[in-house]
Amino acid sequence: MKFPSLKFVVPLAAGLALSFGMAGTASAQKRGGILNFVVGSKIPSYDGHIEGTFGMIHPIRPFYSTLIRVNPDNPQSPTDFICDLCVGDVPKGEDGFTKYVFKIREDVKFHDGTPLTADDITATYKKIIFPPEGIASARKAFFKMVDSVESTGKYEVTFKLKFPSGSFIPSVAMPFNFVYSKKDLDEKGYTWHKANINGTGAFTFVQHQPGSFVEGKKYAGYHHMGADGKPKPYLDGYKAISAPKMALRLQAIRGDRAAIEFRGFPPKARDDLVKALGDKITVQESDWNCALFATPNQRRKPFDDARVRKALSLALDRWGGSKYLSQIAIVKTVGGVVFPNHPLAATKEELVKLAGFGTDVKANRKEARRLLKEAGAENLKMVFNNRGVDQPYKVVGTWLIDQWKQIGVEAEQQVNPSPVFYAKLRKKSDFDVSIDFNCQSVVNPIADVTKFLGSAGNNYGGYKDDVLEKIYDRLLRAGTEKEQRVIMREFETRALSDQVHMIPTLWWYKINPHRSYVKGWKIAPSHYLNQSLDQIWLDK
Amino acid sequence: MWQYILKRLFLMIPTLLGAAILIFFLLRLIPGDVCEIKLAGAGLYVDQEQIDICRKNLGLDQPILVQFWDFFSGFLTFDLGTSMWTGRAITYELALRFELSLQVAIMATLTAILIAIPLGTISAVRQNTWIDYFVRAFSIAGIAIPSFWLGIMIILGLLIGTQAWFGTPWMPPIEYVPLWVDPWANLSQLIWPAVATGYRYSAVATRMTRSALLEVLREDYIRTARAKGLKEKLIINRHALKNSMLPVVTVIGIEFAFLMGGLVVTEQVFNLNGLGKLFVESVTNQDFALTQALVMVVVSVFIFTNFVVDILYAWLDPRIRYA
Numbered sequence: 004m005k006f007p008s009l010k011f012v013v014p015l016a017a018g019l020a021l022s023f024g025m026a027g028t029a030s031a032q033k034r035g036g037i038l039n040f041v042v043g044s045k046i047p048s049y050d051g052h053i054e055g056t057f058g059m060i061h062p063i064r065p066f067y068s069t070l071i072r073v074n075p076d077n078p079q080s081p082t083d084f085i086c087d088l089c090v091g092d093v094p095k096g097e098d099g100f101t102k103y104v105f106k107i108r109e110d111v112k113f114h115d116g117t118p119l120t121a122d123d124i125t126a127t128y129k130k131i132i133f134p135p136e137g138i139a140s141a142r143k144a145f146f147k148m149v150d151s152v153e154s155t156g157k158y159e160v161t162f163k164l165k166f167p168s169g170s171f172i173p174s175v176a177m178p179f180n181f182v183y184s185k186k187d188l189d190e191k192g193y194t195w196h197k198a199n200i201n202g203t204g205a206f207t208f209v210q211h212q213p214g215s216f217v218e219g220k221k222y223a224g225y226h227h228m229g230a231d232g233k234p235k236p237y238l239d240g241y242k243a244i245s246a247p248k249m250a251l252r253l254q255a256i257r258g259d260r261a262a263i264e265f266r267g268f269p270p271k272a273r274d275d276l277v278k279a280l281g282d283k284i285t286v287q288e289s290d291w292n293c294a295l296f297a298t299p300n301q302r303r304k305p306f307d308d309a310r311v312r313k314a315l316s317l318a319l320d321r322w323g324g325s326k327y328l329s330q331i332a333i334v335k336t337v338g339g340v341v342f343p344n345h346p347l348a349a350t351k352e353e354l355v356k357l358a359g360f361g362t363d364v365k366a367n368r369k370e371a372r373r374l375l376k377e378a379g380a381e382n383l384k385m386v387f388n389n390r391g392v393d394q395p396y397k398v399v400g401t402w403l404i405d406q407w408k409q410i411g412v413e414a415e416q417q418v419n420p421s422p423v424f425y426a427k428l429r430k431k432s433d434f435d436v437s438i439d440f441n442c443q444s445v446v447n448p449i450a451d452v453t454k455f456l457g458s459a460g461n462n463y464g465g466y467k468d469d470v471l472e473k474i475y476d477r478l479l480r481a482g483t484e485k486e487q488r489v490i491m492r493e494f495e496t497r498a499l500s501d502q503v504h505m506i507p508t509l510w511w512y513k514i515n516p517h518r519s520y521v522k523g524w525k526i527a528p529s530h531y532l533n534q535s536l537d538q539i540w541l542d543k
Numbered sequence: 544m545w546q547y548i549l550k551r552l553f554l555m556i557p558t559l560l561g562a563a564i565l566i567f568f569l570l571r572l573i574p575g576d577v578c579e580i581k582l583a584g585a586g587l588y589v590d591q592e593q594i595d596i597c598r599k600n601l602g603l604d605q606p607i608l609v610q611f612w613d614f615f616s617g618f619l620t621f622d623l624g625t626s627m628w629t630g631r632a633i634t635y636e637l638a639l640r641f642e643l644s645l646q647v648a649i650m651a652t653l654t655a656i657l658i659a660i661p662l663g664t665i666s667a668v669r670q671n672t673w674i675d676y677f678v679r680a681f682s683i684a685g686i687a688i689p690s691f692w693l694g695i696m697i698i699l700g701l702l703i704g705t706q707a708w709f710g711t712p713w714m715p716p717i718e719y720v721p722l723w724v725d726p727w728a729n730l731s732q733l734i735w736p737a738v739a740t741g742y743r744y745s746a747v748a749t750r751m752t753r754s755a756l757l758e759v760l761r762e763d764y765i766r767t768a769r770a771k772g773l774k775e776k777l778i779i780n781r782h783a784l785k786n787s788m789l790p791v792v793t794v795i796g797i798e799f800a801f802l803m804g805g806l807v808v809t810e811q812v813f814n815l816n817g818l819g820k821l822f823v824e825s826v827t828n829q830d831f832a833l834t835q836a837l838v839m840v841v842v843s844v845f846i847f848t849n850f851v852v853d854i855l856y857a858w859l860d861p862r863i864r865y866a
Contacts, residue, residue, distance in 0.1 A: 041717075045824060047581050047628050053593075055582055139596045141582060197630055213629060213639060214816040214824070216718050244718050246814050247824075250695070251717065255814075258702055258714030279702075279712070422829045425583065426574030460590045461583070 062243030067202035078527035081446035100167035173447035237540035263517035291511035316359035335512035654741025663752025685746025
């Protein structure tokens, strides 16, 4: 067996240590410098309330603040939220968790000089939760539990909920919820922010050359203080450079045209960078709040038969797949319906009880063959709809084809460009089994698992499962974490083991190799999170 | 002549209309639309209601003929509309990239000329010698090697070479700076794609120069020049080369037109924010409005170029009868 060289292991270990909070805690932050980073996607508009791509978040998020956010010093925790524009701790909820009162900071000003008040927060959340007719709001559905949002003082905002919900606070913390000025919304309209920027973030907008870069400079009036007692940010500015090709983003870091790419690279790219630059590269790694599934189309025979779906899941050697696929693709962790590191996620002992998650692959596959025979679907032939993106879709798709072959299922993989793939999956439902994915920002299991409901807008399986809907309804109203955990197992067993509405593969794995002089940034379980850049400094 | 010009001008209208119909309806044959890609492309949860609002705002819910009329009438009045992806005016999107594409096209053309004319001439003059074989192999390699592959090799070579020699890897800048703002940064970014593209371009021109020159060198007036004792250098430069340039100039002209918007892959490799990259982005985003506008602009350029060439032919060579 060949072991990686010490040259490779040392920086990797240092990076991992950093990601778990062992490094970067000293108050020796240096001020100044421009952070150049590369972004692999494009900016549709600047309006966080209507967009859903990291291509917008990475360059634009630093111009804005949010009411609360994932703790930038502890982003690995899926439950550690802190105030950004509010004061003190994130409210715990009153009146049986149906009322949340946020005290707003009094020292915040928008980049145009307008002071921030509760009315700005209220106007922002009204736009997100109750948009006027014809105004889009991509995250409206996350706030179905909200009854009202009102300013209850000049610096106090109160959210009232229709029912208690564990997904409320994580929804508020989503990085897309940029706080806009009420004055801008009233005077310039609800679409002004698509092409204009006026926030309270750590950086002010300098210029955007579409297709090329976005430039921001330090906002002197930013409301968070640095470790040295002076206002953040530490950087003088940043430049987010658009670079659609992964190879070029990698070379840009190698050639120091960019210091970091916040989305993530495959393992091979990490290894190449470390091999070429040694300790000049630091690697941070994390589980990623994205999962790939194979979704059978239950409108078609024989996929309407739970035995066939179960057989397809039983065929997968997830534990073995994790070992090998994690060496070539951005997937790694075996998990159920909940993000693996969350308290609501299944433990390994709980997971192995689910169909297809057991470690005895031979027995699983024997059972799969039996189920296929019983369902009259021996020698099943099917078309597998996949997305024409290498990482990780095509890699995982090829693995799935091989796994199904082990139980005598012949699957023909059709790799389609994204528009065609979406049309087959969403619009036309023209597939036997399709790759499908769930990729969220803040880890919010109660909201994220709606993906498994046949009634959900982003579920393409074509099924109706009233039992599962009822379980979810109970989950939604469960007050304590303990209660939620029990119901979540019930939900998981129904969705993945009894009915096998969707066939989970592996959770994604985020790998961020970056120049070692970039300090203060900690990897989060999502490429949407921890992008305010206010804590980053350059050790040059 | 005027009758001919008018006739050609009128013929442009059905050509443009045909191109407009083709591109409009071919794009609609591709399943999916920009709203799906924009809102659901990243895997985040999105309500169908939001996709419907997006479609309505972009006019995608209108009957197809209404959409076509909006597009074509806009084109006739030089209003290319707005990009479905960014919401910005398409003329702005094009103008932003035009300068870079034009500069790369000019630099690649200059590179090609500087390589092709001397090599093609030497190859012809020293026909069937080792120099000729070398030049032919060099030009065949230029045609065979894709520009984007050469581009990747150039970047990797620079990274590896500079690290080996100076200890720190260097690569060309990845963001565009106009020539008049910072000439050094501008040239250090654009010289490499110009070389990668110019090499392939020069290969075609070298072969054309060689064959055209060989043909001219066999003409009677060249034999006469030699017979009357003129120096070989004078014969080549003054009599042969000049007269062999017509097909070479034609090839260079066509290639130049192609470079404006045709450097799709090379622009990706060097991260150039040019028209070719915009083309790719508009197609992958299903930004119909932008793709249609880009295609119509390219079609118009080609139609106009052909028109000018036809007129020039008629003017240059009276033997060509059009009427």
